[in-house]
Amino acid sequence: MKILVPVKRVIDYSVRVRVRPDHRGVVTEGVKTGLNPFDEIALEEALRIREAGHPVEEILVVSVGTAESQQVLRTALALGADRALLLETAQPSIPAGIARVLRALVDERKPDLVLMGKQAIDDDAHQTGALLAGLWGRPQATCVSRLEILADGRLRATREVDHGLETLEVDLPAVVTADLRLNTPRFVKMPDIMRARQKPLDTVPAERYGLGEDAVELLSFDPPPERAKGILVPDADAFVAALKERGVL
Amino acid sequence: MSRILVIAECHHDHLTEGTRKALACAAALDPGGADLAVLGSAAEAAAEEGRRIAGVARVRLGPQAGFDPPLATVWAPVLARLAADYEAVLMPASSLGRDVMPRLAALVSGVMITEVAEVIDPRTFRRFIYAGNVRLTVRARPEAGRLVLTVRLASWPAAGERAGEAAPVVRDVPDPVGDPGTRYIGLEEHTSERPDLQSAKRVVSGGRALGSAENFALLEGLARRLGAALGASRAAVDAGYAPNDLQVGQTGKIIAPDLYIAVGISGAIQHVTGIKDARVIAAINKDPEAPIFKIADVGLVGDLFTIVPALEKALERAGVGS
Numbered sequence: 399m400k401i402l403v404p405v406k407r408v409i410d411y412s413v414r415v416r417v418r419p420d421h422r423g424v425v426t427e428g429v430k431t432g433l434n435p436f437d438e439i440a441l442e443e444a445l446r447i448r449e450a451g452h453p454v455e456e457i458l459v460v461s462v463g464t465a466e467s468q469q470v471l472r473t474a475l476a477l478g479a480d481r482a483l484l485l486e487t488a489q490p491s492i493p494a495g496i497a498r499v500l501r502a503l504v505d506e507r508k509p510d511l512v513l514m515g516k517q518a519i520d521d522d523a524h525q526t527g528a529l530l531a532g533l534w535g536r537p538q539a540t541c542v543s544r545l546e547i548l549a550d551g552r553l554r555a556t557r558e559v560d561h562g563l564e565t566l567e568v569d570l571p572a573v574v575t576a577d578l579r580l581n582t583p584r585f586v587k588m589p590d591i592m593r594a595r596q597k598p599l600d601t602v603p604a605e606r607y608g609l610g611e612d613a614v615e616l617l618s619f620d621p622p623p624e625r626a627k628g629i630l631v632p633d634a635d636a637f638v639a640a641l642k643e644r645g646v647l
Numbered sequence: 648m649s650r651i652l653v654i655a656e657c658h659h660d661h662l663t664e665g666t667r668k669a670l671a672c673a674a675a676l677d678p679g680g681a682d683l684a685v686l687g688s689a690a691e692a693a694a695e696e697g698r699r700i701a702g703v704a705r706v707r708l709g710p711q712a713g714f715d716p717p718l719a720t721v722w723a724p725v726l727a728r729l730a731a732d733y734e735a736v737l738m739p740a741s742s743l744g745r746d747v748m749p750r751l752a753a754l755v756s757g758v759m760i761t762e763v764a765e766v767i768d769p770r771t772f773r774r775f776i777y778a779g780n781v782r783l784t785v786r787a788r789p790e791a792g793r794l795v796l797t798v799r800l801a802s803w804p805a806a807g808e809r810a811g812e813a814a815p816v817v818r819d820v821p822d823p824v825g826d827p828g829t830r831y832i833g834l835e836e837h838t839s840e841r842p843d844l845q846s847a848k849r850v851v852s853g854g855r856a857l858g859s860a861e862n863f864a865l866l867e868g869l870a871r872r873l874g875a876a877l878g879a880s881r882a883a884v885d886a887g888y889a890p891n892d893l894q895v896g897q898t899g900k901i902i903a904p905d906l907y908i909a910v911g912i913s914g915a916i917q918h919v920t921g922i923k924d925a926r927v928i929a930a931i932n933k934d935p936e937a938p939i940f941k942i943a944d945v946g947l948v949g950d951l952f953t954i955v956p957a958l959e960k961a962l963e964r965a966g967v968g969s
Binding site: 409414417424493494519520521522523524526527528529530531533536537538540541543554557558559560562564565566567568569572577578579613614615616617618620622625626628632633634635637638639640641642644646647 | 929931
C-alpha cells in the first residue's frame with residue numbers, strides 16, 4: 399500500500415495570532431510555526447498502519463507552499479515518513495488550488511490512501527480532503543476518529559458527526575481526514591532528526607501540477623469584534639439576579 | 648426563478664435549526680427568496696415545514712429512497728445536478744454540510760467559502776480564521792464559478808415562519824445513483840434527555856475542574872432546571888468526563904446560545920472560539936485569574952462544588968424552572 403500524507407505549515411497553535419497593521423495578513427515575523435496538528439495526527443496514523451504489520455511500501459508526505467515548508471517536511475521525515483515532496487509556490491493558496499494540485503499528484507503517484515488533517519488550524523477551511531475526493535471521484539471519510547484496515551483491503555472508518563459516531567466502510571483508493579481523537583502523535587527524537595537528513599526531499603514548482611490563480615481574493619484581515627466588559631458577583635443569588643437583569647432567565 | 652439554493656438537513660424527521668439559519672444567510676444574499684431542496688426519507692414532512700418558512704421561494708423535493716443515511720458520495724452528485732440552476736448553493740456548517748459541500752464544490756468546479764458569518768455583497772463574505780481570532784473578508788472573483796457556501800450556525804438567526812401562503816413544492820430532484828465504493832455500517836447515536844447542544848437557547852458546560860465523570864453529572868441538575876443543553880470543554884472530554892459530541896470549541900461545536908454557563912472551565916482560546924457569539928456568558932471558577940472571566944459577562948469566583956448546588960437553590964427561589 400502507498401500512503402500519501404499532505405501536510406501544511408501553520409502558525410503554532412499556542413501563538414496568539416495578531417493581524418498586521420495593513421490588514422493584508424497576520425503577523426508572521428518571529429512567530430513559531432510547525433506541522434498542522436491534524437496533519438500530524440494523519441501522519442501518525444499512516445505510521446501506525448505500517449507498524450501494525452500492514453504492508454506499506456511508501457509513506458510520502460507532500461506540502462504545497464514556500465521553501466519554508468521544508469521545515470515541516472523534515473519534521474515529517476523525522477517522525478517516520480519515507481520521502482517528502484515540496485510543491486513550491488510563492489503565493490499562499492486556498493483549498494481549491496491545493497486540491498487541484500493534489501489531484502494531479504495522485505494521478506502521478508497513485509497512492510492507495512490519502513490521509514490528511516480534517517482542517518488546517520490557520521484558515522479553518524475544512525475543505526481540502528473532500529475537495530480532493532470529489533475531484534478524484536473516490537470515496538471519502540472525513541473527521542475520522544477510528545480507522546481499521548479490513549482483511550479484504552477495504553477501510554472501516556468511524557467518523558465524528560453531530561449526533562454521535564458514524565461508521566463507514568470504503569473501497570481504496572480513498573481520502574481519509576483525521577479528527578483530533580484518532581490518535582496521539584509521537585514526539586520527534588533527536589537521532590531521527592539526524593537520520594531524516596538522509597531521506598529524500600524533492601522540490602518541484604507547484605505550477606507544474608496545475609496551480610493557478612486563486613478563485614478567492616483575501617481582502618482584509620481584522621480582529622474579531624470584542625465583547626463588552628463583564629462584572630463579578632459575590633454569590634449564587636447575585637448571579638441569578640444578574641442573569642435575570644440581562645434577560646436570559 | 649430563484650438564484651439561490653439551500654440544501655435542507657433533517658434530524659428525526661424535522662428540519663434542523665441550521666437549515667433555517669442557512670435560509671437567513673440566503674436572504675442576506677438575495678432578499679428575493681431561495682429554493683430549498685429536501686432529500687431523503689424525512690423529505691415529505693420536512694418539505695411541509697420548509698414551505699412555511701419565510702424566504703422560501705419553492706421547495707424542491709427528492710425521492711424518498713436512496714438518500715438515507717446521508718453519504719457525501721451519494722448526495723454530492725445529485726446536488727451538482729440541482730446546482731446547475733443556481734448562482735449559489737448553501738448548507739448549514741453541520742457535520743453533514745462540512746462533508747458534502749466541498750465534494751459538491753469539486754463536482755461543479757465552484758468556489759467554496761466555509762462558515763460564512765456575514766454577507767457583504769453577493770460575492771463578498773466575512774468568516775473567521777485562526778480559531779476565531781481573525782475575521783477575514785474574502786471575495787470570490789467574478790469569473791470564478793458557482794458559489795458553494797457553508798453557513799456558520801453561530802452567526803445567523805433562524806428564519807421564522809412566513810406570513811402568507813405556503814411556498815409551492817416541485818418534485819423534480821433526480822434519483823440518487825448510489826455509491827458502490829462506500830458502505831454505511833451504522834450510527835452510534837449519543838442520546839441525552841437534554842436539548843441539542845447546537846441549537847439550545849441555554850447551555851451549561853463543564854471543564855476539567857469537575858474532576859470525574861461522576862462529578863460531571865452534578866451539572867445535570869442545573870441543566871435540567873434551566874432547560875439547558877450540556878456541553879464540555881476539550882479538557883473535560885480528553886479526560887473522559889464527557890463524550891466528544893458535547894465538546895464546545897474550535898475542535899468541537901461552535902455555538903451561540905442566549906445563555907452560556909461555563910463551570911470549572913479555564914477559558915482556553917480554542918474553547919472561547921466556540922462560545923463568543925453567545926448573548927450572555929456566565930462563568931464559575933475558583934481561579935479569579937482564569938481567562939474565562941475576561942470574556943464573561945457575569946462571573947462568580949469560588950468552589951464549583953459549593954456554588955452549583957447553591958445556584959440550583961437560588962434559581963428555585965427566583966422561580967426559574969422546576
